Amino acid sequence: MQIPVESYRLPNGLQVVLSEDHTAPIVAVNLWYHVGSANERTGRTGFAHLFEHMLFQGSENVGANEHFEFVQRAGGTLNGSTWLDRTNYYETLPSNQLALALWLESDRMARLLPAMTQPKLDTQRDVVKNERRWSVDNQPYGTWWEKLPALCFPPEHPFHHSLIGSMDDLDAASLEDIAEFFRTYYTPDNAVVTIAGDFSGVDARAMVETYFGAVPRGGDRPALPDMSVPFTYGGPQRDVVPDACALPRVFVASRMPVLGSDEYYAASVCAAILGLRTCSRFEQSLVRTQRVASSASCFTFDLAKGADLFVADVTALPDITPERLEAAVHAELDLMHEHGVTEKEVQRAIALTETHFVTSLQSAAERADQLSRFATYFGDPALVNEQPARYRAVTAAHVTAFARDYLARHNRATLLYVPLEDDHVSDDTVADTTEVAA
């Protein structure tokens, strides 16, 4: 399966990617800005994400709640997300509403600041703090996705600090910060816009010119500090976290070469062999044979700068101690590191990957997001179509070499969650029933 890809740049530097598909009268618009939490300055952790919220608060010609309302009234869905090194904004609409999506996106790219006010910032700050409480602080293990990068990258590294940010840093964010971040990073030459679905190329090119053509190019952006780190830690790292959880859970992360490298594809297959689906080693050994784990998976973090991370994530069964869980996971990684894999294991992993590739690209939004991703990181959206071949090229020898080079004990960071005592509420606790006047 090949998806059509047309790519060009406007004079202001905006990269435009078009991918036509007339299966259904739907169109997906997807913008990636090449900025994320890695670009935050000291004392402003969480700012890139707070800023993403502010981009839904209107722009010069769009009222406070109108961005959502216009898209939903048009019959569309929308959202945005912030990651370590990019932020994306996307909507999927009936295809006769393509111009509306481009108009909305261009109004906030060109004319955000007139709509930014202190009350809006204050409210979104509260919303983000509640997002933090909900997704991080009030979830068992919710801190893992800030503690793991913190353990794996040194303090001065841009991937070290929290993406959602600290409450203090969120409090410190000002309208001045909004203006500066916007002018620096939200410029056409730091963005990719992808349109996927039911449109004509001629019309889409004209619309892109109409809405984005006059947006001025940005100035100089401060370069990210040197992101490079050695691909191995040089010694084991370990952090133990007492948490309001019921079962011990361990994350073991190894550094490895970045997304897109040959090693990345071998690592991806290696992760599937260890921790994807029923025939994986973790499921067969840790969950079914040894009976130490209730669930187990393995994946790559997909970082395109500096170093990527290879992560094993395993939760214990009741009555299994944290130490026993940790030892069992390291033993599986030792086995992988010392003896590698078989060709049969590789073929299973590749077959699963291939089906996933085709099924996920049925969605216009997913096609658009993948095209933006390859355009942002590698400058070439058409690399999407090479992905199945990159996976098919992986052999048992590649995976075995990857495990030998990157999964040694001295390249493992262990993040261990240990349950606090007495964190169990039974059904019978719901006894405190108070009547109120209705």
Next chain:
Amino acid sequence: MSGGTSTAASGTAPAPSSPTAPPRPAPSAVRPYSFPAFQTRILPNGLRVVVAPVHAHPVVTVLAVVEAGATRDPLGKHGLAVLTGRALAEGTATMSALELAERVESLGTVLDTGADWDSSIVQLTALTERAGDAFAVLAEVLRAPSFPAAEMQRLAEERLSDLTQIRAEPRGLADVALNRLLYAATSRFARLAGGDERSIPTITRDDIAQFHAEHFTPDAVALIVVGDCTVDAAVKLATQHLGDWQGVAPETPSPDASRRFSDCRIHLVAKPDAQQTELRLGHVAVPRSHPDYFPVVVMNAILGGLFSSRLNLNLREKHGFTYGAHSAFDWRRAASPFEVSSAVQTDKCADAVREALAEIELMRQEAVSEEELSLAVSYLDGVFPIRFETTAAIAGGLEELRATLGW
């Protein structure tokens, strides 16, 4: 156009001149959409085959829906249907659990089995070239699972482990408590579909085999096939693998869905040190088959279904109490629960409850505005094709109708 707003630009260097904005564009002509055409054939043994040929991509989804949901659990064996659903993937007459998994995964697919209140499902999606082989595996799983005792023991332990986690999570606790409080103690719906610490240990391997033998019969199955496949080819595969399957389904139950309380009450579940309060408000509403289903869905979009809904604009965008506030119906054949859910800042919990109740009351007392109505209707109409882009989503849409309406 910045009017009287205080902009972010004050005190800094002037922004580079922004280009003049083009006016907000109007939509172009609507391109018509219709849900993929499907045909239904009923085999002589009563098995219903529903086929929607969709050739856009080289994939096929096969989804068997079986009249074997948790409302059929015998008294005291809560969780039997869900456990049986999961147990289907643990081996067949000719394959051990591991051999079955190896067969499925070497075909590049994933076998998804399970159950909810009204039905059980067995589902997979495969590339066209492997669809015939995948179909054969699915058929064997459906009619000839072996339920090995050791694997059944493992599944029961996994359920108990899941319960341990649910009991430690504020979200999980709130969800469990709400259903317990909405439905009468005599209703199956007051208890978890998947069973609890009391019921799971009473379920034996023979209970599972018995439940399967009783409820998994050809006339209880709708086999939905969506994707790069013709009607004739799908019917031929169904006949080849399931045509000689025999059995008659038991009668459909009429579950008790009576409510527990008839007045408005507040219930508190203490979770010391929680960083936020998980809030649930709800009541026992109407079944999916209710003639007002569509008006009710539109009402819910306005109240709490959309981002621009009254609840979300109030609790999130106006007050910043929460990351989000939503409302939804969990549709099923019996009277379905309606639920408002939000995770709110603990010191704003009382305010959030007051605001949410006021929004519900306002919806009851006053007609919605034309603007709100048109927003909800045009949204629901417009996103319809977006909900059905993939073969799995199309099959899921057909499955939902089968499961909740018995169609």
